Each structure stands twice: as structure tokens, then as C-alpha cells.
Amino acid sequence: MSHDSKEMFGNFLWIIEALDQKTISVEDFYKLLPHVKSDAEKNLRTVQDSTVWLKTQYGDFKIKPVRIKVMDLFRQLEEKYAKALKEKNINFFFNGDQSGSLTTDRLLLEFVLDKIFNNAIKYSFPGQEIYLQQAISSDKVILSVIDLGTGIDQKYLSTIYSYDNPIFNGTAGEKGVGLSLKIVKNFISLMQGTIDIISSEKGTTVSLFLPKFNE
Template sequence: MRDLEFTSNEAFKKRLTYFKVIYALGVSVCLIYLAKYNFEYKTTEYNHVLIPGWLGFAIIPLLMMKLTKNFLWSALTLSFFAIGMLTYLLYTAGGAEAPGIFWLAAVPLVLGVLIGLPGSLAGYIIVTVIITVFWWLHVSRIGPNVIHDYGNYEKEKSFNLITFLLFSCFTTHQYIKSEERHLKRLQKQNSDVENLLRVLIHDVANTLTGMTSNLLRAKEGPRAFSSVEFERMEKAVDDIQNLLSQVRHLKSVKDGKAELPLKPLSLALVLNEVYESTLSQAQRKGIKLSLELSRDRMMINAERTILSNVVLLNLMSNAIKFSHPGERIDVRAFSKDEGVIVEIQDYGIGIPTEILEQIFSLQAKTSRPGTQGEKGTGYGMPLAKEYLQLMDGSLEIHSQIEATPDRPRGTIVRLRLPLAKVHAEPS
């Protein structure tokens, strides 16, 4: 049905809403005047035009929409009947002297809303032609004047003015509400695009940093670089390729064209891989990593690359970044109720209250250097939380910059993910 060049599916739905509103209001207003002509003015001689015209107005545009699935032709049909009924009612009510002559101002508005700029331009021409004809009929004293003969001009003028204001206010209100909804969706889409770009900036950069460090070591000679470390580099390249693929897919998810491919996988297996990936980074800084897992595999529904690279690897890197040499980081994972909990606890410098309060905001400035001047972007935490929510998970952070009798200094990040309902082999 999208035969016009709409900028988006949302724009098409918005135009279709206007079609329905204008149709409903137009049919209702014409029915009111049809009743007035028959029961108030007793002028049944105009029924041979008014009744077929109103029936055509009420039936044909909807029938056209249903049969042709063509918005342009349906909109043109609706406009034809609306303008035709309006012109005939004004003609019988005195033409240029009709108390509702200002209804012609709605013609460019209706055509513009339904068809766009070409419709508005056509509306101006139609109104100019109608006014010219009415002026000529008035000068030539040709045509009926039902209001002059059977009604009260001031009363009808007030009635028309009130009806026109209600029509204008309602259509304007609908237009503003629709525009606000459209603007919010555009802002969200823009935010989603920025977030995906930040994934590339943040997580690809993290992986490349680790690869660069390994390459520098490789230049020192084959003895300084083991086959295991070569395998880690190869895995890092695979991770970047997977991440790029997932970013493309996530864009489709955000646009509503696809779903995030959640699959049953072993959280224990993923945590072991993340532990191995960050072990060398921690060792270079003199930090000890501790991994404590429950005995079961903790099967969850998740997307492996996003969970590993965007969430867990990012949180582990943060813990290392804000820890001093000689300190340790404890990673724990265990099942609880219908889900699993992952805790990443460091004993580093902690997070100041003013940063912690805005740590999930993409707009707030939360980036700060690590204990050895490591740089960051401030995008890691907001992105981790967002993608956890896409996997039906949650993220919370507790931190303090000074130790207390009941809590040590540092930060504890707690992830919650639901257990997979259908247990399957890890992917």
C-alpha cells in the first residue's frame, strides 16, 4: 500500500492515521448538515445530490482502500468526496455569502496532510477556483441561498464557526500528538545508532589493545611468545569479526527487523573464556584474578559475543583498570532461584558517589583514568546494562572509596540472568 514515497514505515502509519481521522470527521460533519437540510430547513429538493454524495463519501474511499491497497488513490478519492460535499453545501447555503465559507481553509490542510506538498499546492488552486466561481455567481445573482430563505444567518455562522474550530482543534491535536510520538521514536533510533557506534569504538578498541600488546611481545622473538598466546590472538580476531557481525544484527534488532538470537549456553564456559582472556592483562598489572564457579554449568539464554565482549570482558577490564598492582579481583557465579548471579568484586579505588549516580547515563561524563592512567570512554557501563536488558538480565553496582568495618573498599558489580528453561548443549 506504500505507493507514495514515505520516509519510513512510521511516516506511512502516521499518514494513514490522518486518513482515518479526516474520513471520520468529514462523514460526521456532512451527516449533520444533511440532517439540518431535511429536518430543520425542510429542503428535501437537494437530497438527490446530498444523499448519494454522502453515501459515496461514507463508502467509496474505504472500499477503494480495501480493494486497491493503494493509499494515493484512496486519499484522492477521499479528498474528491470531501471537497465535492463541501462545495455543494456552500453553494446551496449562498456561495460567497454562506455562513461557513471559511471551511474552504480546510481544503489545503486536508490535501497536504493526506498527499503532502503537491496536495497543498493543489488545494490552494482548488480553493481559488471555488472562490472565483462563488464570486461570479454572487455578482450574477445565480444560485440558491437556503440559509437566507429558511434559516438564521447569525445562528448558522456561530454553528459553523464552532464546528470548524472543533474540527481544527481535533485534527491539530492529533497531528501534534503524532509528531511527538514520531520525534520520540526518531530520538530513540538516533540513540540506538550512537550506542552501536560506541560498541565498535569501545569494545573493538579493547580487543585491539590486547592484540597490540601481544604483537609487541611477539616481536621480541618466538621464545617470548607461546603457541597459546598465538591462539589467543587468533581468538581475538574472531571476536572482532563476531562483534562486527553482531553490531549489524543489533541494528536490525533495534529497527524491529530481527530479534536478538538468544541461545542456551553455559555461563560457566563463557566465564572461563573471559577469565583466560583477561588473565594476561591482570598479570601485567600485578593483579591476581580469582574465579569461583558453582559445579553446574549454569545454562542461560544469551548471545555469546555480546555477553562475552560487550558485558563481561568490559566489566573485568574495568575492575583491572581501577585496581592497584598487588590487589586482587574476585569473580563468583552461582545459581539462585530461577536465575544466576555473577559478581565481579575488586578492592581498588572505588567509584565516587557523583559518578556512581550517573554511571548508566550515556550523556553524563563518567569517564576517568585508571590507577596507571588507563583511558576510558564512559560508554562501557551503559552499554553493558542495555544489552543485559535485551537478554532479560539486570545489572547493579555497589561501590565505596573508603573501607568500613563491614565492607572493604572497592566495587562489586552484580549481574542477574534467567536460567534457560530448555537445557541444551552449550553453543
């Protein structure tokens, strides 16, 4: 993270100095700004994700289970990512009981779903569909985010939560930070759940298996 931040600020300082010294034109300066903006947004997400993660690592952190309506989670994602969904012309649907709910830590679950859904959009092609699906087993609530995008090569699945896993750009050139899924796995463990990822060239299904807590 420190390396990425230094690189981003170094690039920004370089183009400002180049403009000041007139080694690049104003036109070229403005052409470079979208790239700088993209790097800045990526580093901001990294800092924000790390801040949320650090809150769970210090002190006597305990999850706070509350009743959460699954359709509320669906609507939050739909609203937050309305612009991204529209830009890629992606349709977002819900599968399951629209009155369904589960009991777990809201902060952790919203973070986890946000990162998984962000990846689903990132690796989907324009005109495709994404689904949030709820299912119930005897002792688990299963939430799945299903996309029909590029999929994950099988050789990378075993290292997807490690720092050795390569970072891939999205179908529209969106940049990843390589940190989110590592935090996701940690947060799912805090919720006493598990995660399963099934992926192929036809898309990816990320499923969260969460216990049925009593309120």
C-alpha cells in the first residue's frame, strides 16, 4: 500500500513539474489527468478498506448481530452502484424470498457484499446481468453474488486471498487494489461464516455461508 501511494503521488508530482517546466503541453497535461484520477481513487479505496479492517483488529472487537432484510442490501447496492451499472448497461436482479432476512453484523456484511459486488461489475461486460441470490439451508443463510463476466482462471483461484495473487483490470480498464478479498475473508470469519467461489469462462458465483444467529 505504501509503495502504491508513493507511486501515485510521484506520478502526480511529475506531471505538475513537467507542466511547470513546459516539457509537456497543457493539452497533454489534461490527457494525463484521468489516469491520475484513477490512481487516486484506487489508493483512496485502499486507505478506506484498511481503516475498516484495522477497527476489527484492535481492542476487544465483537460482532453485533442485528436483523437485516436482504432486499435492503439489494437496494443499497443498486443505489450505490447505479452509475456504474448504467455506464456498463448491466441489469441487477434479486433471486429469492423478497421478505427474507438474516441476523449478523451489518458493518461487516455490507463491507463484504460491497467488495464482491464491485468486482462483479468490474469483471462483467456491457449488457450482462448480475444477481444477488438468497437461499436457506438447515443451519445457514446463503447469499450469492452471481455474474456472467470474464471469470477467474482456475490456476489463480487457490491464491485469490493471498498477496501473491496478481491484480487484474476490469473489462473497462477498472483498476483493482488487490486487498479487498483478503479483508473479505477475514470479515466472513469474524461473522463465523465461510466463502466459496466458483468461476469459469461463463462467469463467477461468490457465495457466503452465514450462520443463523438468534437475536
